Amino acid sequence: MIVLKSPQEKFLGALQAVAGIVERRHTLPVLANVLMRKTGNDIEFTTSDLEIQVRTRASFDGDGGNFSSTVGARKLIDILRTLPADQNVTLSSNQSKLVLAGGKSRFTLQTLPAEDFPLVQEAADFGPAFSVPQKSLKALIAQVHFAMAVHDIRYYLNGILFVAEGKSLTLVATDGHRLALAQATLDVEMPKQEVILPRKTVLELQRLLKDEDTAIEMRFAGNQAKFAFSGMEFVTKLVEGKFPDYNRVIPKNHKNHVTLGRAPLLASLQRAAILTSEKFKGVRLNFEPGVLRIASSNAEQEEAKEELEIDYGGDAIEIGFNVTYLMDALANMDQEMVTLSLQDANSSALVTVPEQAGFKYVVMPMRI
Numbered sequence: 001m002i003v004l005k006s007p008q009e010k011f012l013g014a015l016q017a018v019a020g021i022v023e024r025r026h027t028l029p030v031l032a033n034v035l036m037r038k039t040g041n042d043i044e045f046t047t048s049d050l051e052i053q054v055r056t057r058a059s060f061d062g063d064g065g066n067f068s069s070t071v072g073a074r075k076l077i078d079i080l081r082t083l084p085a086d087q088n089v090t091l092s093s094n095q096s097k098l099v100l101a102g103g104k105s106r107f108t109l110q111t112l113p114a115e116d117f118p119l120v121q122e123a124a125d126f127g128p129a130f131s132v133p134q135k136s137l138k139a140l141i142a143q144v145h146f147a148m149a150v151h152d153i154r155y156y157l158n159g160i161l162f163v164a165e166g167k168s169l170t171l172v173a174t175d176g177h178r179l180a181l182a183q184a185t186l187d188v189e190m191p192k193q194e195v196i197l198p199r200k201t202v203l204e205l206q207r208l209l210k211d212e213d214t215a216i217e218m219r220f221a222g223n224q225a226k227f228a229f230s231g232m233e234f235v236t237k238l239v240e241g242k243f244p245d246y247n248r249v250i251p252k253n254h255k256n257h258v259t260l261g262r263a264p265l266l267a268s269l270q271r272a273a274i275l276t277s278e279k280f281k282g283v284r285l286n287f288e289p290g291v292l293r294i295a296s297s298n299a300e301q302e303e304a305k306e307e308l309e310i311d312y313g314g315d316a317i318e319i320g321f322n323v324t325y326l327m328d329a330l331a332n333m334d335q336e337m338v339t340l341s342l343q344d345a346n347s348s349a350l351v352t353v354p355e356q357a358g359f360k361y362v363v364m365p366m367r368i
Contacts, residue, residue, distance in 0.1 A: 002089045003038055003059035003067055004028045008102065011060070012080040017232060018047045018054045019073045022203050030119070031150030031231040035117040040064055044121070047073060052201055053120040054208075055233045060092075068114035071098050077108050080348060092149035094163075120235050123221035127193050130164060131215040134229055136184045138141045138209040140171045141202060143182040143359055146328040147184045148177035148199055156241030158199045163218070165192040179249050183358030196239035200227075208232065250360055251350045254341035258287065259354060264340045268306040272296040273323045275304040282368040283323040287342065288316045296323065319345045320368030326351075329361045 004011065018034060024033055026049070032259040035046040041062065046055045079100060085091065089102040098106045139270040141160070152175065167189055170182045197205075205227065207341035209216065215231035272283050277298045286293040292310045297303040319342065329351055330338065341350040351361040 001065065001067060001093045002074055004035070004043060004062040005088060005090050006060045007085075008080055008083050008087045008089050009085045010058070011091075012077065014043075014045055014056055014058045015073065015077050015080070017208065018045050018069050019077055021049050021052050021054055021200070022047050022073045023049060024074055030112045030116045030118070032072055032074070033112055033117070034076070034115055035070045035119075036068065037092040037114065038062075038065075038067040040066075046117070048118060048120055049200075050120070051117060052234070052236045053206065054204070056057070056081065056231055058231075061151065067093060069093065069098065069111045070114055070117050071111050075109065076100070087174045094133055102245065105198045120233060120237075122226070123224040126219040126221045126226060128188075128190065129217050129219045130169075130186050130188055130190055132169060132186065133185055133213045134209045134216045135211045135213065137216055137245070138206065138211060140182045140184055141171070141206050141209070144171050144173040144180035144200055145206060146332055147173040147175060147178050147180035148202065148362075150199070152176070154241075154263055156160070156196055156239050156243055157238045159196045160202050161189055161194065161196050161243045161246070162218075162220070163192070163194050164190040164218075164285065166190065168358075174244060174246065177322065178329075178361065178363040180329065180362075181246060181250070181358075181360045185362040189273060194243070195220045195225050196243055197225060198239050201236040201270070205234070208234070227311075240267045244324060249348070249352060250347055251343065251362065251363055252284055253345045254347070254350060256287070256315070256317060256342045257339055258310050258312040258342075259337050259339045260292070260308065260310050262330055262333060264308060265338070268294050268308055269323055269327050269330070272304045272306055273327065275302050276361075281322045281324050282320050282366055283326075284318060284320050284368050286316075286318045287312060287314065289313050314342075315344075317342050317345060319349065321363060322366055324327070325363045330361070333359075342361070 017347045039045045041059045057285045069133045087102045092099045098109045107201045163170040167186045219226045253285045272294050283296045292308045294306040335353045
């Protein structure tokens with residue numbers, strides 16, 4: 001049976017959309033495969049890692065009728081990538097194998113039965129659906145994802161908190177040393193719902209979301225979240241646990257404020273970071289009326305000094321930071337100006353953006 005006939009790039013595109021979550025090595029061999037279900041000319045592609053399930057559909061030429069099987073996702077993608085983009089390929093089934101042919105190339109691949117593929121059981125208690133443009137969610141994730149923890153024992157920090165309430169969607173990430181928060185407006189009034197999306201889910205969403213105005217629909221349940229966008233369906237388990245009270249962390253009454261160019265500040269920090277050591281990423285920032293001095297040094301007694309003219313008339317403050325935490329935030333923005341709000345050398349600093357009230361970044365000082 002000819003399962004599909006298709007230009008290489010169309011078949012490859014459908015597979016790449018779902019293959020991001022597939023691990024090359026897995027305790028269950030079938031999870032290295034993509035599940036293909038053909039109904040007439042439509043084929044549904046599904047992948048899973050038991051925590052996340054991604055599904056997309058596409059129409060292809062080929063024999064009519066129904067067919068289902070699973071085949072190694074990465075292998076299939078690797079083969080398709082090496083074939084010319086404009087080449088037509090054919091996938092046919094032959095007993096327990098699939099044969100991929102393109103031009104004078106022919107590949108015979110082993111399959112595993114579709115019945116062995118463990119589909120994620122969808123929750124029964126999904127809340128009301130709401131949607132935002134894909135590019136809005138992509139931008140929100142970009143503004144906070146870098147502050148997620150990596151392999152933290154406090155597992156609820158290894159992800160992003162999504163809060164839908166009223167007409168706002170808030171995303172928060174923190175690793176205990178810094179916290180990033182970004183907000184978008186919703187079209188509908190929502191009852192309060194809070195979920196923590198795992199790190200892998202966040203990175204996969206970031207990969208799949210397009211920079212366009214088409215909507216992504218979201219629904220949250222007690223232990224699952226579901227997203228539908230661009231012909232794709234994405235279901236993920238949630239991280240259980242209580243996320244820290246982020247409102248308490250965000251400074252409210254800092255009296256010293258300075259607004260300065262994001263790019264010049266980032267460039268100065270990047271230069272100063274060169275002379276920090278691998279273990280100790282500290283930089284010193286000296287704020288004085290009209291000037292910001294940035295300094296770093298290392299165990300070899302090398303030092304870097306930078307100076308920026310700033311429009312500042314507040315207290316003289318000398319404060320230390322992990323330079324990576326500052327650079328991460330500045331590198332993931334595209335605004336021209338940023339505002340730093342400070343209290344003293346021992347209090348967290350607040351980074352905001354003049355034209356975007358919904359973004360806040362809090363970073364703890366470090367002793368230098």
